[in-house]
Amino acid sequence: MTALLAAAALGMPVSLPAQASAADPQGAYASVHDAQAQRLVSVVPESAVDPMADDPYSFGECRDKAKLPGKFGVGYAFRNRFESCMVWRASMDVSEKPGLPAYGGATFRLTLLGHGQHTGGRETRFEWELDEVDPWGDWDNAKKAVFTLFLECESFGGAKCSSNAGVYAYPLADWKLYRHGGVFTLDASGSPKSTVTETGKKNPHHDDDVVSYHQSVARIQGNTWASGSHRLGFRCDQAKYISRGPGGCIFHQVDPIFHMAPVSNDAGEDREKGYPEIRKHIETAVDRTQLTYPRLYGKKIPGKVGTTQPLHRFYGKRTKETRSISNGSRTDVNRECRRYEAWRYSRKKRLNLECDEYPFAQTRENARLVNTNKATYPRPWSFSARLADGDQNGNHGRTLGAWMTTDHILEDDAFWIKLHDQPLRTTSSFTPGTRSAPRAAKDLCTHKELGGAYQCEFDMESYRFPNGTEQVWVIGPEGDVLTRWSGRDGSWSPWKSMSGVATSGVEVTDERGRQVRISVMGTDGNRWHNDRSANGTWSGWHR
Structure with missing residues (x-):
């Protein structure tokens, strides 16, 4: 606690800044109300x-x-x-x-x-x-x-x-x-x-x-x-x-952010070693959404830091109705685990497995609320279910609950999940159309198989088409959207710029596998879209 300081600070008069005058010492910043x-x-x-x-x-x-x-x-x-x-x-x-x-x-x-x-x-x-x-x-x-x-x-x-x-x-x-x-x-x-x-x-x-x-x-x-x-x-x-x-x-x-990035402590131990399977499940859910259960074309799952779609806390112990919702979410998730992983599910007690869900049961994006409240969560918003080690599931649940308590995450408070050891950022508000300054080498990543240079802050997004080909997108060093795609023979095209200046990662949606749409946040704070037609051409960026 700082005590009252009373040190003498005798000084000489100073000249006014160049833009100021004696009548207006604040010059260009005349308004003190910011x-x-x-x-x-x-x-x-x-x-x-x-x-x-x-x-x-x-x-x-x-x-x-x-x-x-x-x-x-x-x-x-x-x-x-x-x-x-x-x-x-x-x-x-x-x-x-x-x-x-x-x-x-x-x-x-x-x-x-x-x-x-x-x-x-x-x-x-x-x-x-x-x-x-x-x-x-x-x-x-x-x-x-x-x-x-x-x-x-x-x-x-x-x-x-x-x-x-x-x-x-x-x-x-x-x-x-x-x-x-x-x-x-x-x-x-x-x-x-x-x-x-x-x-x-x-x-x-x-x-x-x-x-x-x-x-x-x-x-x-x-x-x-x-x-x-x-x-x-x-x-x-x-x-x-x-x-x-x-x-x-x-x-x-x-912004409340639940950190799951693998950061080591002073002893060199992985802070997340208590639940690596849970972390991997959530990483797949937000980065490789199309690989999760239940299957749904263009599926979207919220909560990843850097996106505009947070999670919101749901306190399931408040009333009989809220307890019913929490229990119902676990029922819905177990149904999906039983459907997609039947053999392991039938032996889950022997193997010490539990059906893990993301978004969490203690969020308003849980499986029961997403399934029943289509006005708020229309398709393709959904959830992910996967069998995971029961002890790890318990460790993660206790860690999440302790964080919510310590950080005062109240019911309906928004929060995000941080999975990668990437820099945090605030929402951009640059002038529309202004190109970002090229990122320093330390802020750029290179894919070990596809090469290229892209901003580590935003993950690579991918989409697999019904014919087995795949297309990926990243945010380039200057903020433009870069893409690469594979042919049916497995070969890959060179990296190509789709232009634009993005302040978020790329999100991909589709209309039942027919029309693919990518979207990013622009420098003007608006979401911009680019649509792919059936013949492979793109519409160009539009709002």
Whole structure:
């Protein structure tokens, strides 16, 4: 915990940046309200090895990680769903009266570190520092103006929270002379559930989970000028299947990702050695979907990190009806194992086998819900069933359950599965048509049989046609879709570009084996499609 810092920081006045003026020290970044930064954004955790590491940011590390859009503005960084930070740069401006141009003031940097709670209660702890106060303009007069820092809690949809932070009011000269900082807590204990989230959407969670949405608000106010405010959102809950205690709080902007990549620990042991058969089943389900049971042309299975189709938690022990759905999912999956693996299924007790399913029974994409809710999950959305070692199945189920509890995955929360040791990424928002910079060699993979160079971040996708030929797709070094196909004699064509600039892997669907369609996410955030006709020609990319 960082104590109040009071080191002298005497410095000389600094010249304004080239694009600024005395009347507008923020130059091109005149608006201190950064709408992009304040909206709820979906991000991935920084830690790819241990997303639950209890590893808070230091102030120095936060300033390195939280990138600002320019000289002024706000930047965020998230270690995981329990550790976050924010850096805000702006100016405390002084004018004769409200509405008149500023004649002087000082720029500043505010750093805010956020610490969530696993099970210790519905409160979030923050540390703050305000430093790098640099004067500009008529400092002799401006330094006497008083500016006040407020560190508050804002709640949504009828929820409540309180802040124990003080109100920090000092003349600009004192803000410059000392490095101010401290610790405060935003407490949501006893708060009712929010009826809506911070984006105004209806709260999707069950009433019993008591989910409330809040924001830490940092704002600075002067006598004649407000330097604006910035926010860091968090979510609190008291779900009994997560914690029997007083609940906890998380930074829910972070995409929950269940890591199954084979990452070794310090002892050199494979972290996933407890269930290699389960991992292989899931890898086949999301990467080689056409090889899974039940058979279905163009079959699609959700949940892979980097795609737009997550899994959603389903809590099957809440009511008699939900228990019936969970049991029904296992019944449906066992039927498929018995159908496709009859000989092994008849000896499953002797061989210590269990019928493993993916997506998991504790998701809303489980076999029973996919089979019965065709409005939400129309074909070809489906599931995969395979016989696997019973001990490994149990190990994996316990590991998944423990992760959901620790990471506060509530019912209806979206999450993804990460299978490969690939870099995590956020959703792209580049200008449509902009070609990506070529990837560095370390980010490129080569297939051991088909050769070529493609982005390791996105897996190779393949499709086998009824005549036995096969076609594969990858994302090339510059983001275009590359493809290769086999002939009936087993020979393969050279790699060919299908153009486009993709920010996701290729997904393949078909219409009962007749028309094949591939699709990718474009740089404009939309999904683009390319259709193959019966004679083998392609339509070209279209939305």
